[in-house]
Amino acid sequence: MNALATVLHIIAILGTGLVAGVFFAFSGFVMQGINRLPAAEAARTMREINVTAVRAPLMLAIFGTALLVTVLAVLTVVGGPAGTAWWTIAGAALYLVGVVGVTAGANVPRNDRLAAASDEDGPALAAAWDSFRPGWTGWNHVRTLGAATACLALVLALL
Template sequence: MISTRILPLTALLLTAAIFGFFYAWVCSTMWGLDRLPPARAIEAMQAMNASVRNAVFFPAFFLTPVALFALSLALALKRRKAPATWFGVSALVYLIGGFGVTALVNVPMNEALAEVDLANTAADVTAIWRDYSDQWQFWNQIRTVASGLAVIMAGLGLTGLTGLGRAA
């Protein structure tokens, strides 16, 4: 049986890790790229996008919903309805707002940017970067908020397990 002692902390850690990943793009990475000349920003973003699919990124991005749903199921089987619900809702919020937005919006945008030929005129490159950056950042903020909410919900599930959520 899945450990309901270790899995809650693992699920919380993974959820917080992916929130932190998205949050870093909001508060530093994209702002830094926007300060570069557009051709350099595109080149840097292409390099980052090419490197992000790796063994370090994999657990937080792909295993977060798995851990949250597994924990929700394990808790439901133990008749721990409130924490099971919080962890299940956390999984859904991340799956739709974090994972789903990434797969349906950010990744296709990244793939399109990967095809950009930097031999374009400076005006074309500037317009390409501005359009990409503005849209990408909007959608990144959506997945950041969703992932932050998922962390909060996982935290609420955790408080239900520890008794911290009970009135004194």
Template sequence: MEAFLMTLAVITVGLMAGVYVAFSVIVMPALKQVDAENGATVMQIINRDIVSSVFMFLFWLSSLLSLFLLVVSQQWIVKGGCALYLVGMLGVTAVFNVPLNKQLEAVTPHTKLMVWRRYLTRWCWWNHCRTVTSAITLIVFAAQ
């Protein structure tokens, strides 16, 4: 059973890492090239749509699998990978990326430029953290 759950964790964590990589190397660099009005608007749409997409299923499934494996695995390297994922992906998302998304959603026409510039810098930094921690976790899980 644990082997099956580990395989499922490899798949879901790998998909999540891929999403974060895509945002780090494609989506956000593209949004940096457009004006604040359009960049912020597109990101607001992404943020609204992503919560009702398959992304959320993968987000929670990968997190729950990591939590379960953290508890049941006998291998410390797996426990470390799980802890890294839960802190570096789930924790970072909850503490940094989601609040930044909420700030972006609440902008007014007068504050959009200022908020967007700050958002780009901070959100991208934290997304890079999610990318790296998800990739490391994927490597740890895949090696098992």
């Protein structure tokens, strides 16, 4: 593996680990803390978090890492060492499917439905939260596992 590929792998490992940590924090205690609030207040809190989440720090971590693992997979296919190829490709696939795919297909649609709930109608907002939370959190566990296993696969590729 050349020096550039090694540096890219290390940055990808840091990116996948960082994203896994963010998702772990949400699964581990953020959602549990928000859920201790009255349901309508919890919904409002999560909506505010969702507004701030789509800014540079998190978006760069998630999608910058997605770009990086894609580049690594392509570089590996066109000329990477045979022993590391499968771990790198597996890491990229785990990240792209388990993080980007799940985010786009499961978490963002739930965020959108929560955002669409009427802020004026407290009981409807509370019902929206009660519908939102279990599925969103479950899929967030999947994202956590996807990012963490991608990180592990990329580490194994370097070994």
